[in-house]
Amino acid sequence: MARITSRTSVVTESAARFLDEIDELLGQPLATDSRFIDLLEATPDPHAAALGLLRVLEAAGESAPQFLDAIRSGTAEDLAEDEIDRALLRRVLAVMGTSEAMVDHLVRHPESLPQLVERSPFLMISTPAASAASLRNDLLASVGADPDDPAPTADHLGEEAIKDLRRTYRDAQLRLVADDLVAEAPEEIVDHVMAVLSDLAAAAMDAALAIARAELDPEGTVRIAVIALGKTGARELNYVSDVDVVFVLDSSTSDEQRDLATEVAQRMRGILSDAGAEPALWEVDTALRPEGKAGALVRTMSEFTRYYADIAKNWEFQALLKARPVAGDVGVGEEFVETLLPLVWEAASRQGFIDGIRSMRRRVVDLIPAAEAPRQIKLGRGGLRDVEFSAQLLQLVHGRTDEEIRTPNTLVALEELSEHGYIGKEDAFVFSAAYRFMRVVEHRVQIPRMLRNALIPDDDEKLRILSRSVFTSGSRSGPRLEETRKDYAKQVTRLHDQIFYRPILDAAVGVHGAVVDAHNRGSSMQAAADRLQAFGYRDPQGALSHIKALTSGMSRTALVIKQVLPALLDWFSNGVSPDAALLAFRRLTDSLSSSGWFLKMLRDSGLAAKSVADVLSLSGYASELLLRQPAAVAWLDNYDNLTSRDPKALEAEVGGLLKRHAASAITPIRETYSRELLRIALRDVLDVGDRAKVPGDLSALMDLAVSGALQAVRMDLDQPETPLYEFAIIAMGRWGGNEIGYFSDADVTFVYRSVGEELRAEDKAKLSKHVTKLALGLGSRLKASDAAQGIDLDADLRPEGKNGPLVRALSSYRAYYAKWSQPWEAQALLRARPVAGDSGLIEDFTELIDPLRYPVEMPTKALTQVRTLKARMEDERLPRNADKRRHLKLGRGSLSDVEWTVQLLQLQHAHQIPGLRTTSTLAALSVAAEEGLIPADDAEELAAAWQLATDVRSAVMLYRGRTAQSLPEEHFELEATARLLGYPAGGGHELEDDYLRTTRHARNIMEEHFYGF
The missing domain is CATH 1.20.120.330 (Nucleotidyltransferases  domain 2)
Structure with missing residues (x-):
């Protein structure tokens, strides 16, 4: 302990004890040497590094001093005076202080320690050992298989062969981890790391297949190939991930060989994934095979061809984009790729293909637990998947006609898309930088325990350790990591939302070079139209004309629309009718272009802009109502504006209209009805509130409008000489049941009676004519004839239907029901509900019909x-x-x-x-x-x-x-x-x-x- 200086504040008391024990094992004061301490302090977790090294040296036993020999670079007898290979010691401590899983491997296999202390700048990266061929040779050799054999077969079997395979895999992984952790700029080599991991996984599958073949098919009668999909197929695998594969057989395979091939595939999967004396490597996932887990584990090439020709869903073609033969029969694997990959680009031309894939992506995001979403590196907004998805969508849209952008690897795809003009160079650079950084973070999250994980820790200490493993210079604090990650996520989200549509705007207004590659493969307008069509616009040329009209010029309106339209176009395409939504948005903008509040709201309120897009793309009915009342779009800035109005307040409003306008009040009453109908429709479309309450809300609104309209019409038609009378409107059918929908007519019957002395015959006729005129006038004035929504009154459910009088006196109803009433009329009366008119008449009419119903x-x-x-x-x-x-x-x-x-x-x-x-x-x-x-x-x-x-x-x-x-x-x-x-x-x-x-x-x-x- 004498050599530990005051600079060792990060070395805990327990770590200091570990260091003393290391010195004791080595017989030299290495661990308490200030040079060692300096390197120890630089590790992500000095305590873990000290403990890890102690565990490894204890496992090494008598050979532990050889470690000391490996890191000494001089010849002095006294260690304090000798040179130390700082780079080598830094590598060792980085592994010990970051990966408990690699420490565990070295404890199980201390004989692997010399691989970690080789005097070489790199142990894997940029060395011949990193090539796919070298990795395959090493893994096959570990099980005694000949790499040059067309069907390599292991020469030793069972648990020992599995242990040898898994240990050799982890030895290679150890060397890769060491290179990765000491890289000065890990984001610059992360593509090489992913490629080595992918090739290492492929080599492991070939070796596992060699063992399975030796145990089950030593004669090599089954021609089986393993096709990698997903990250393995794209050569962008991370340290711990399921490896997605499908198994394909030669088309001439017999039924007996198929059964044997199934056993071979199952055994191969178990060799890699089942628990054992040496821990499993990773899960071999075959769920992407035709028909998923319900489908056959192995299929012949001809069966695959038929399946993808007749049955496969869109997402299955997307999965094929990353298909790559990785193990087994080379000829069968190559036939699979050559036959099926072209189908990806044919399928990408199907109507709804892109939209279906985007819908799946949205569902994945929606299923992320809310508590995890902010910490998700991979699946969350602005995460790895958004970068991959952006590149894939652009490939699927434009790769149909441009073979040069058909590549499974994300980083390579971004380079090709940029090179050929489908994405701006700056945007490609941001995507690439974000992808590299987030991949490094994901790797650092997985390396400690070699467990599947894509979550940033929510513990401050764990976040600090993670950050120290990510950054090699400058501040290595947790806040820096979070700030950097969130900044990249924000940039990716912005680009992901705009990258498909910003070039379309440029093409529409004639910006040079928009959506067209450097070699001028086609016009920018055609490329823009292709992109719109792929994203669900069924009339791309019409959409381009709307976009041009909205964004041309330098007016304030055009400038604001240029800012918000990319996001709106994306939201429109997420709906069902993007063309209709774009047209409606153009009409809405034309109506409100001079309203500064509208442009400000679109620019500044994400809720309002998204809500406008949702309404216009999902509901033609609500869109039309909104276009008649464009100022109501302001409600969408705050959903509190969509809540149901207090019924008493609405009654007071209608009462005020009657006082101010008297007989002319019916027009403002219909405007009030239209306004509140729009409010209900917007609430329904945007799923604000309880959908089950909508019929009741619509019925109550109709009650109010019809009652107010009746009063207005009576003010107009009733004259001093008109005989005194009472009048009531009885709602029937779904309106009577408070169950109307947006589609419902207003089923009614009308009832009246004279008031006062018995009328003479001519006065009775005069009153009958008057109330009929009242009912007809009410119906005609409530119908739609202007911007306000109308109400269609339907009196067909009255006694005798269309053959009976439109309006009956109460006495006539009484006589009719006493003599002629049929059971169906009693049944119809079950829905009879008075909604407007004189209360005394209403009570008497209800008393009349109750015994019938x-x-x-x-x-x-x-x-x-x-x-x-x-x-x-x-x-x-x-x-x-x-x-x-x-x-x-x-x-x-x-x-x-x-x-x-x-x-x-x-x-x-x-x-x-x-x-x-x-x-x-x-x-x-x-x-x-x-x-x-x-x-x-x-x-x-x-x-x-x-x-x-x-x-x-x-x-x-x-x-x-x-x-x-x-x-x-x-x-x-x-x-x-x-x-x-x-x-x-x-x-x-x-x-x-x-x-x-x-x-x-x-x-x-x-x-x-x-x-x-």
């Missing part, structure tokens, strides 16, 4: 009539060629099935059970379950089917602005519907499966409870 008992004849009518409706009203499984209203298990089941229960039991006296389907169903009229599980199934059918109808209306009769079959409509219902991108088929399953269950329940089957 809530009868003391339901005669068998009436029950038969209801069931017969339902059966006829299913046969006659369902449109010809409509799919009964998909029709949202009349289909099997859809709205009609659920509603008629519930209404039958109401007709049978509402007289005895007051809770059933509700116009709401779900409320009545809930009470029926509580009262034991239907099992709770059945009620839950019916409610789920009804809610899903309701949601689908609204979602389709939101998307296309037109009503939907059936669950969409067209891809884009189904996808949009799913997105609007909260399914992830690509969730259309999941929605379809959910709908068909849910309604099938509901139909079975309906048949039991309605028809009594």
